[in-house]
Amino acid sequence: MLERLGPALALMLVLEGVMPLFSPRTWRAAIRRITDLADGQIRFFGLSSIVAGALLFWLLS
Numbered sequence: 001m002l003e004r005l006g007p008a009l010a011l012m013l014v015l016e017g018v019m020p021l022f023s024p025r026t027w028r029a030a031i032r033r034i035t036d037l038a039d040g041q042i043r044f045f046g047l048s049s050i051v052a053g054a055l056l057f058w059l060l061s
Contacts, residue, residue, distance in 0.1 A: 020027045034042070 019030075037045075
């Protein structure tokens, strides 16, 4: 599992950097909209991301 974690983390960082590199104005606007969300909405998004990631990891392994 650890041999997959490094490349997965590296790919995540690359993907996270694409939006601010190529479209910083849009990225900034998206971050502003996220900060306007209620705590419950942010928690739901976080939980949904965790479930989707865990399910994808399980399906691919």
